[in-house]
Amino acid sequence: MLNPYLNFDGNCEEAFKHYEKVLGAEIKGLFRNSDAPPGMPYAPERKDKIMHGTISIGGQALMASDVPPEYFQKPQGFAVSLQVSDPAEAEQKFAKLLEGGTITMPFGKTFWAKGFGMGTDRFGIPWMINCPAEGY
Numbered sequence: 001m002l003n004p005y006l007n008f009d010g011n012c013e014e015a016f017k018h019y020e021k022v023l024g025a026e027i028k029g030l031f032r033n034s035d036a037p038p039g040m041p042y043a044p045e046r047k048d049k050i051m052h053g054t055i056s057i058g059g060q061a062l063m064a065s066d067v068p069p070e071y072f073q074k075p076q077g078f079a080v081s082l083q084v085s086d087p088a089e090a091e092q093k094f095a096k097l098l099e100g101g102t103i104t105m106p107f108g109k110t111f112w113a114k115g116f117g118m119g120t121d122r123f124g125i126p127w128m129i130n131c132p133a134e135g136y
Contacts, residue, residue, distance in 0.1 A: 004080055006064035006125060009072045012050040015123040016064070019055055022096035023082070028054040028061070043068070057082065079118060079126040087114040090131035097121055097129070 008015060012030075019025045030053045033042035042051075049066035056062075062080065084090035094107045094115075100122035107117030107129065115131040 003061045003063055004078075006062065006075070006080075007067040007072060008050070008064055008123060009069070010049060010066050011123055012053055012064050012066045015121075015125070016053055016055050018121075018123070019057065019062075019097075022099075023057050023093055025055045025057040025062075028056055075124055075126060079128045081128040081130060084129060084131050087131045090115045090129050091117075094119075094129040097127060 006012075006015075016025075016027050016030065020027055031051050032047065033049055033051050034047040036042065036051060046066070046068065050064070052063065052065050054061055054063050082093070084093060091107045094117045098117075098119040098121055101120050103117065103119035105116070105118045107115055110116045112133060113130050114133050116129065118126070118128040120126045
């Protein structure tokens, strides 16, 4: 089983709540730095940041955390790919997911898909939404 693990720049909880709303996802757990056992170090100003979170999208786990600023790097070289069987639903999820973000390929029919689009959401996470054609 593969589970993507995303690193956020302090807005993991906001992103998960957005994904919950627009993708019909379910937040399974959000553990803050302040939830850590005594003696586990963290910067006091980061007490409410997410140390580890899990969200379920279509029965698949997506995990993430708010990494300390000195370790954060802008996501690149990958995309979270979401497969949606209904073209209208896929296009709706694409539009809502990328609202406030950057669309790099508008959602539309391709030779391999009833609909496909990609972009980066307002949290900096790259996404591909795919509604596969028959046989793919």
